[in-house]
Amino acid sequence: MMRGITLQRLQVFCAVYERNSISSAARALGLSQPTASRHLRDFEAASNLTLFVLDKGRVWPTAEADALYSESRFLQDGIGRLETRIESLRQGTGAKLAIMTIGMLMPNVVSRAIAGLKDQMPGLRLSVDVTTADRQLEAMRSGLVDVGIMAGDVATDAETVTSLGHGRLVALLPKELAPAERVVSLNDVARLPTVDTTARGPVGRILDNAVRARGIAFKGAVMCNSLIAVPPLAQALQRAAVLDEFTANANPLPGMTICSLQPEIRFPILAASLSPSGSRVAMDSFVELVRSALP
Structure with a gap:
């Protein structure tokens, strides 16, 4: 492009040509009249041509302007298509994002992030599944999922792993x-009858490591392999349990009290993906929304 001829100056030229008025062109482009006039003068200076003449308050195109407009309108059409494409990308029109998450984060964290994402990109097509971190990684390797939300000490071969919080x-x-x-x-809890959780899952492993490090043992006798089942089972049996804060707070139960542990035991929350996705904008937005939804 000739030095000094910018897309904005070209847009001003075309708008003035179509309306025979600088003020009308400025309004159409959302510019002030002085700004539009400056862009038009700069466009004429860059082309070294007289493109308009002033007659009774109106501007009329010269033959040179006619020639330039017949060429530049194709650029205008291209700009219009580009703007439409940019807007469709912002809206997520035609894009798809496949999400997987562990169960504990679905009710209050991931669901809120998905709602926020749909507000940002209403045209985005979403698929959502709840499963373990291991199955998420298998699905990523098979190309079935774009982004996975995991927790705990997860061994992952994902190319991109983002720490979201704890x-x-x-x-x-x-x-x-x-x-x-x-x-x-934990010592206080170990003195009580408990509902134990399996050490197979990420949270179960963290709890198992903490218990072993302190040399204590829970008075279990009741083992639960599903975190979501721990609160109602503890309520029914009137036993204590140690579990993640998300599951504990998802459905508060009458007669049960959530207590903080001292010292605090934290675990990482991660987002993982194996390769760049065609829905990278949507993925990045979703990951940030999950981060914002965490306590």
């Missing part, structure tokens, strides 16, 4: 056994 383990106790300050230690 979650905490908490204790769930029958109300009559909970201290007034709602703070307990």
Whole structure:
């Protein structure tokens, strides 16, 4: 492009040509009249041509302007198509994002992030599944998922792993056994009958490591392999349990109290993907929304 001829100056030229008025062109482009006049003067200076003449308050194109407009309107059409494409990308029109998440983060974190993403990109097509971190990684390798949300010490071969924040383990106790300050230690919980969680999952491994490091053992006898089942089972049996804060807070149960652990036991929350996605804008927005939704 000739030095000094910019897309904005070209747009001003075309708008003035079509309307025979600088003020009308300025309004159409959302510019002030002095700004539009300056762009038009700069365009004429760059082309070294007289493109308009002033007659009774109106501007009329010269033969040179006629020739330039017949060429430049194709550029205008291209700019219009580019603007339409940019807007469709912003809206997510035609794009698709496949999301997988672990169960504990679905009710209050991932669901809120998805709602925010749809507000930002209403045209985006979404698929959502809830499964373990291991199955998420298998789905990524098969090209079935764009981004996975995981927690705990996950061994992953993902190309991109983003730290989103942390979650905490908490204790769930029958109300009559909970201290007034709602703070307990693992040793305090170990003195009570408990509902244990399996060490197969990321949170279970973190709890198992913490228990082993302290040389204590829970009075279990009841083992639960599903985190979502721990709170109602603890309520029904009137036993204590240690689980993640998200599951504990998802559905507060009558007669049960959530207590903080001291010292605090935290675990990482991650977003993972294996390769660049065609929905990279949507993916990046979703990951940031998950980060914002975390406590």
